[in-house]
Amino acid sequence: MMFQGKIWKLGDDIDTDLIIPARFLNVSEASELARNCLADLRPEFASSVRSGDVIVAGGNFGCGSSREHAPLAIKASGVSLIIARSFARIFYRNAFNIGLPLLESREASEELAEDDEVRVDLAAGSIERIADSRRFASSPVPDFMAEIIKAGGLVPYTIERIRKGEAV
Amino acid sequence: MPMTITEKILAEHAARETVSPGDLIQVKVDMALANDITAPIAIKVFNEIGRETVFDRDAVALVADHFVPNKDIASAQQVKFVREFARLHNITHYYEGGDVGIEHVILPEKGLVLPGQVVIGADSHTCTYGALGAFSTGVGSTDLGVIMATGEIWLKVPPTIRVNIEGTPSPLVGGKDLILHLIGMIGVEGARYATLEFGGETVRRMPMYQRFTMANMAIEAGGKNGIFEPDDSTRAFVDEHSVAGAVYHRSDSDARYERVITIDATSLEPQVAFPHSPANVRNLSECGDVTLDQVFIGSCTNGSLDDLRDAASVLKGKRAARGLRLIVIPGSPKIYREAVREGIAETLLDANAVIGPPCCGPCLGGHMGILAAGERALATTNRNFVGRMGHPESEVYLSNPSVAAASAVLGKIGGPGEL
Numbered sequence: 019m020m021f022q023g024k025i026w027k028l029g030d031d032i033d034t035d036l037i038i039p040a041r042f043l044n045v046s047e048a049s050e051l052a053r054n055c056l057a058d059l060r061p062e063f064a065s066s067v068r069s070g071d072v073i074v075a076g077g078n079f080g081c082g083s084s085r086e087h088a089p090l091a092i093k094a095s096g097v098s099l100i101i102a103r104s105f106a107r108i109f110y111r112n113a114f115n116i117g118l119p120l121l122e123s124r125e126a127s128e129e130l131a132e133d134d135e136v137r138v139d140l141a142a143g144s145i146e147r148i149a150d151s152r153r154f155a156s157s158p159v160p161d162f163m164a165e166i167i168k169a170g171g172l173v174p175y176t177i178e179r180i181r182k183g184e185a186v
Numbered sequence: 187m188p189m190t191i192t193e194k195i196l197a198e199h200a201a202r203e204t205v206s207p208g209d210l211i212q213v214k215v216d217m218a219l220a221n222d223i224t225a226p227i228a229i230k231v232f233n234e235i236g237r238e239t240v241f242d243r244d245a246v247a248l249v250a251d252h253f254v255p256n257k258d259i260a261s262a263q264q265v266k267f268v269r270e271f272a273r274l275h276n277i278t279h280y281y282e283g284g285d286v287g288i289e290h291v292i293l294p295e296k297g298l299v300l301p302g303q304v305v306i307g308a309d310s311h312t313c314t315y316g317a318l319g320a321f322s323t324g325v326g327s328t329d330l331g332v333i334m335a336t337g338e339i340w341l342k343v344p345p346t347i348r349v350n351i352e353g354t355p356s357p358l359v360g361g362k363d364l365i366l367h368l369i370g371m372i373g374v375e376g377a378r379y380a381t382l383e384f385g386g387e388t389v390r391r392m393p394m395y396q397r398f399t400m401a402n403m404a405i406e407a408g409g410k411n412g413i414f415e416p417d418d419s420t421r422a423f424v425d426e427h428s429v430a431g432a433v434y435h436r437s438d439s440d441a442r443y444e445r446v447i448t449i450d451a452t453s454l455e456p457q458v459a460f461p462h463s464p465a466n467v468r469n470l471s472e473c474g475d476v477t478l479d480q481v482f483i484g485s486c487t488n489g490s491l492d493d494l495r496d497a498a499s500v501l502k503g504k505r506a507a508r509g510l511r512l513i514v515i516p517g518s519p520k521i522y523r524e525a526v527r528e529g530i531a532e533t534l535l536d537a538n539a540v541i542g543p544p545c546c547g548p549c550l551g552g553h554m555g556i557l558a559a560g561e562r563a564l565a566t567t568n569r570n571f572v573g574r575m576g577h578p579e580s581e582v583y584l585s586n587p588s589v590a591a592a593s594a595v596l597g598k599i600g601g602p603g604e605l
């Protein structure tokens with residue numbers, strides 16, 4: 019899978035309350051959630067993010083609550099993938115489960131800047147800055163997670179397991 | 187092969203002899219939990235998978251505790267959606283209205299979670315049940331929807347960080363202070379993906395309600411689960427609240443730990459987390475002059491009967507400072523009732539407290555105590571992120587219930603000793 023987009027640069031410990039504040043959780047439609055994505059941190063995000071854009075963040079991205087509304091809001095806003103130094107555990111699961119890919123790369127997290135444009139090959143885990151063709155390595159996505167992404171998320175993956183009789 | 191308590195529980199539920207950190211395993215779930223915010227998405231996932239019934243109607247708990255009593259039309263719609271699903275599938279453990287309390291308070295109280303179980307909840311503080319010696323962790327709604335359909339979840343076996351707490355702390359220092367101190371030490375990423383296993387002589391003497399507080403906040407250090415090896419206190423709790431079914435595991439003496447942390451609790455002061463991170467911790471005596479607009483005592487961290495007792499013993503015969511809003515929310519209807527019977531409710535009302543119905547309330551900025559721009563609150567909750575309790579320019583400080591109660595009287599952050 020290849021992605022290309024402009025970067026939104028965020029810092030360390032971006033928590034789920036910053037990604038989608040609890041006051042907007044009385045609905046669960048992804049498109050509604052996207053309208054308030056990053057509302058308190060980057061109020062201009064929801065209106066100016068474009069399809070394919072990439073979020074690049076520091077460490078522990080997505081820490082805090084288990085709300086799947088956080089990756090859902092980001093995905094529905096059009097963001098194609100998130101690159102960070104590291105991700106909080108529940109956010110990591112949730113993103114893959116709904117088919118939003120993540121890459122861990124310390125280098126890219128440190129070097130890439132707001133508005134840079136990147137091209138990403140998910141399978142190879144390679145991140146390339148368009149302006150100077152500089153490449154950044156990332157930790158490979160574990161096989162099992164890649165399988166879930168390939169299936170289109172945990173739901174189609176599970177339906178397949180049930181069909182094959184692997185799940186009771 | 188020697189194993190930790192977490193590894194033993196996971197191996198048993200994966201039908202394997204042994205597991206090691208890093209193994210990806212498929213695990214059977216004993217109890218699956220969701221609330222009014224996370225259940226709606228989980229239900230949509232369940233419906234999409236297309237199974238006719240949930241894997242076990244006795245092993246799914248749906249608790250409408252966050253935005254209830256319904257705070258607006260949208261929340262009412264969400265709860266209605268969950269209620270209809272619960273009826274359709276005859277879910278045994280569906281709670282709302284007068285039956286509802288905070289999910290992590292009522293599940294142990296009703297004996298629905300037991301030592302040795304795997305409990306998975308679509309709520310990050312599901313790690314609370316580690317206090318009982320269960321493996322419990324939070325996931326998102328898609329995972330939960332899949333569990334409702336299959337009774338299983340994939341998990342990566344976490345490495346374990348052992349935390350030994352030794353020494354006799356001052357009576358003002360409890361589980362909340364110890365866990366805040368630990369998070370301050372290791373940071374919000376300090377236990378990312380890992381298990382926090384608590385032990386040592388201080389823990390052995392620690393009452394159950396304080397163990398729940400500590401396990402509850404494992405996630406604030408990024409932990410997958412927090413766990414205590416069951417002992418006599420655990421057995422007494424289980425005997426009081428549940429029927430049979432508990433399995434009591436202990437870590438082997440030569441189990442492998444990624445890291446061992448030792449904390450001497452002897453001279454520890456009460457701890458306060460400053461905005462906007464639970465790791466931004468200071469000693470109470472070093473807090474300076476922090477005036478407050480609101481004090482909130484409650485939540486799944488500190489909403490137990492013993493927490494209310496601690497607060498009431500400080501507030502007895504005193505009144506909240508003029509202009510300060512003191513809000514107290516018992517964690518469950520049973521706790522509320524007992525607080526009335528014991529006279530705690532009266533002490534609180536005499537102190538000018540507002541007592542709310544059992545629910546999450548202002549903990550996540552839902553309702554019943556939202557902060558305006560520039561306002562400051564001290565709360566016994568677990569998170570003080572930007573905007574957690576209201577306006578993005580408000581501030582939340584975290585402490586134990588005794589400090590919160592004393593601070594309500596003082597009008598600024600301080601301890602019972604200053605009253």
Ligand code: SF4
Binds near residue numbers: 252485486487549
């Ligand atoms: S009391 Fe607060 S932390 Fe606990 S479940 Fe409710 S919102 Fe979450």
